Amino acid sequence: AQSVAQPEDQVNVAEGNPLTVKCTYSVSGNPYLFWYVQYPNRGLQFLLKYITGDNLVKGSYGFEAEFNKSQTSFHLKKPSALVSDSALYFCAVRVGSGNTGKLIFGQGTTLQVKP
């Protein structure tokens, strides 16, 4: 079955330290992978995506993600965390093709950045 897993419900990090939010996937074929962030009472905001090419993808707000095909992972990273990065983060994979494709989301990881 095609799926996405975010193994950590919550990640705690001190401001200024690097952060990693983990994501693994299980799909057939080449994956399209996405990260979204959700702030309280807000919709999901697109951060970045991997389609093809360079395994290190750069996105909004200083975030980046590393695609690792052998480990079927797409971890979200940031070199120096900010308190304002505290939010709920979702990894997603696109399944299907063309206009019939859809996103499957992980359960989400709450990132808590402490001053």
Added chain:
Amino acid sequence: EAGVAQSPRYKIIEKRQSVAFWCNPISGHATLYWYQQILGQGPKLLIQFQNNGVVDDSQLPKDRFSAERLKGVDSTLKIQPAKLEDSAVYLCASSSGQGAYTQYFGPGTRLTVL
């Protein structure tokens, strides 16, 4: 450009009542999605439209949920009658249908069924 608009932002109803949510996608986006996000879970796709046609409604509880996108732009999602377990955030998203099909989300409607 304007983002995805949704209304209302919050709705409280009694079980067995009906409710409707409205979504206006990003201008020019042919594909529109409705998701249900239950607290503590990731969004789950309910229905996907391509212009005014349904592409995927496999996870839509059709005995109580319905959706339409009559002119290929705005969309309405309806629940009738509502159950307690329908309490969730209902998210609308749209995509241009090109490239990686990145979806852009609206702010959502938080539904509480009492």
